[in-house]
Amino acid sequence: MNPVRQAVLWLNDPLNWTNPGGILDRLGEHVSISAAAVLLGCLVAWPLGLWLGHTGRGGGLVVLVSNLTLAVPTLALLTILPLTFLGFGRPAVVVALAVFAVPPLLANAYTGVRQVDPQIREAARGVGMTGAQALRRVELPLAVPYLAAGFRTAAVQVVATAALATFVNGGGLGEIIRLGFGLSIAVGGGQILAGGLLVAGLALSVELFFGFVERLVTPRPLRRARRGAGRRAADAITGS
């Protein structure tokens, strides 16, 4: 039997969805771990990124952070963190995933504030706003589309990486794939493929959903102009 038919069969078995440790359980774990990681990433990266952007310093730091995390394998962080004071279990997994959420969040928060027209910034100073006021009432609203873009990138990345949590018994949809591999290809091929479809489907839906949210929070006049600018900002961060 070919793997696709096996996968369809596997997905069609209701018990595979509702059993303890079935798809619904794993999906819940996957989403809750990812959500916690992205929120933790936001808590760290957004204030830092906004502040760095506001002061105009630390552009090098932002690039350094994104380059460093690119080189560190996810697997390494997932295996190292449980052995530190975080201990085994969810906190370690969440922190490991949050580390990979930080670069897009940080870079976009930084660029979001930096791209604000200097004239607008001066006008804010001119009407007597303090630095903190200008950041909160002028720069932050103008940076919202960038924050949303960073959030979308980070969310997709975390959902994708959360699949690897299974290697340290962290649960999530990756568990289905790993158990499938444990059964050998001939027996578990369908389960492997089904798990892959679920993980990829989840990542794509997250991408689409937050892409929609991103459009929603971008004021209409900025929508067309920003696409190009956002891409340029992303290029700048990746070093081209």
Next chain:
Amino acid sequence: MSFRLSYRDDPGNPWFSWQYLRDNSDTVVAALRDHTTLTLRAVLIAALVAVPLAVLAYWYRPLTGPILALTGVLYTVPSLALFAFIAPYLGIGVVTVLSVVVLYALLVIVRNTVAGLNQVPAEVREAAEGMGYGRWGRLLRVELPLALPGILTGLRLATVSTVALVTVGVVIGRGGLGQIIFAGFQNNFYKSQIMTGTLLCVLLALVLDLLLVGVGRLLTPWLRGRAG
């Protein structure tokens, strides 16, 4: 000789240990060699496929959108899912790992090459045309050399992320240094083994990145003065 990260650490299980490296140098070197050859082969194959694809996207504008969109969608697919898609067909082996990492590297290189080619100024293109260059001559003598910085950026990003991605190959037992990391985790949380694998991964990425920077400087002598 070994040294500890903090006083609270278990003295029997340090994060760094020369003892481990000395006793297991064979395994570590084999894994490192495995990892390096996998990465180099993947990036080479990806570059050989990606650059022509990017040229195609550059020549035939209607293809640019679909090619970039396809690479975007593929990039969203998690690596583990890609392993899951490919393994049932190609089986458990190096070929599967290679295909997955090649696919990811491909996307990065295509995007950066297209961006590099699009950065070639229109005047330059017209001047080349005016001098009688044909489509191929212009591509090989003018456009590709001018797009080299973009291509090299793509190669660097692809190389660094490939080094990290190969470790996911542990799912089918072919993860290079990932094998060492994962085995260290399973064998009573052998910290120095995990740390060795991790540091070697980061070091490998750094060395390959620096090598590519060097190659880039050799290939684009005209940029050297400008960069200062």
